[in-house]
Amino acid sequence: MKFDFHTHHERCGHATGTIRQYIIAAMDSGLDMIGISDHTPFFAQEQDRPSLTGCMAKSEFPAYVREVLELKAEFAGRIEVLLGIEADFIPDCLDLYRNILASYPFDYVIGSVHEFAGNGLYDKKQWEQLTVQGKLDLKNLYYDHVAQSAKSGLYDILGHVDALNRYFPGYPELRTEAADLTLQTIARHDVVMEINSSDDNWVPDGWLLERALHYGVKVTFGSDAHEPERVGEHFEAIKQHLLDIGYREWAIFRGRKRTMLPLDA
Template structure:
């Protein structure tokens, strides 16, 4: 079974293509399941679209949901289309997001840390200006946010865990016990992490996934596609790598219910 649970489309303001374009690309790439999981609007803010380059407008949200549900019917028998969403982990706004998300028939919810303690995930300049001790403290703080997101109970999947490894130089060289503490929390919270294959730079990396397996953390796959042709990117390579690490199953979702399926060898 070939699947992809993390895809975006043009409504978020930083991806190209329609929802239908991603479904058609998934068909062309031999996928059996395609999950549509664009960014949630800024539900906790008054403006309709305060982040035009980062997330859809609140007024677009029900239209998005209805479109995916209609396409789910239109493509039945050809490919399974799932309704997902990627929600930022914003600790002070969890009740607002929980209320909205629980009022729609999502198949799964991805929770992602894009900002933590006022620091952006892609802000490499901030990182570069820190001392070695400051970098270690920031890494520990990031892991604390990941652990909090796992415990909050809102998400089925944690998105691009350890993504700082992509953007912050020498991040992986900083050794910290916080990684294992966070993985234990994720396992205890019974939430899944994705292997995110975007940018030709998977996160988490193999070393992190070895520790995840040791602690009993479950995994799934998401390309984080922002262009239709990226859908399913590196699925087979990720599958093979997980087998080599020692994983033998991974997670699929429907109706907020998880099913573990065999992770086939190539």
């Protein structure tokens, strides 16, 4: 079974290509299953689309769901198309997001931390201005938000955990017990963690994945493709990487129900 649960498309404003193009690319790459999981709108904002490059418009959300479901029916028998969504972890808005997402037939929901307590995931400049202790405090704060997202019960999959590793120089060398505490929380709340292959810099890295296996954290795969040609990228290499670490199974989803599949199947 070859799959990819994390893909975007043009509605979010920072990806290219239509949903149909991602599905066709998935078929060309030999995938059995393709999940479409674009960014939610900012439901708590008054504006229909407060960011032209950060989210889809609220008015587009029903059309997004409808299009994926129509394509799911159209491609049935050739490739399995799944209706997913990537929702930011915004602590003050959990009930709002929970109620909206529950009203649609999603196969899975990815929860991702992009901002935490006023800090941005991509703010390398801020990181470089911090002392060593300040960097460690920021890393601990990030892990705390990931742990909170796992506790929320809103998500089936946690997206690109430890993505700061891609943007903050020296981040991996700052070891902290918060990593273990976060992994224990993810395991205790039985949320699946994504291995994210975008930018050719996989996250989580091997060190964190070994800790995750130790605590019993389940995993799945998502390319986080923002261009159709990157769908399923590094799937086989990541599967082997997980086998080398000691994992023997990973998760797929349908209708918010998880199934564990053997990695070597």
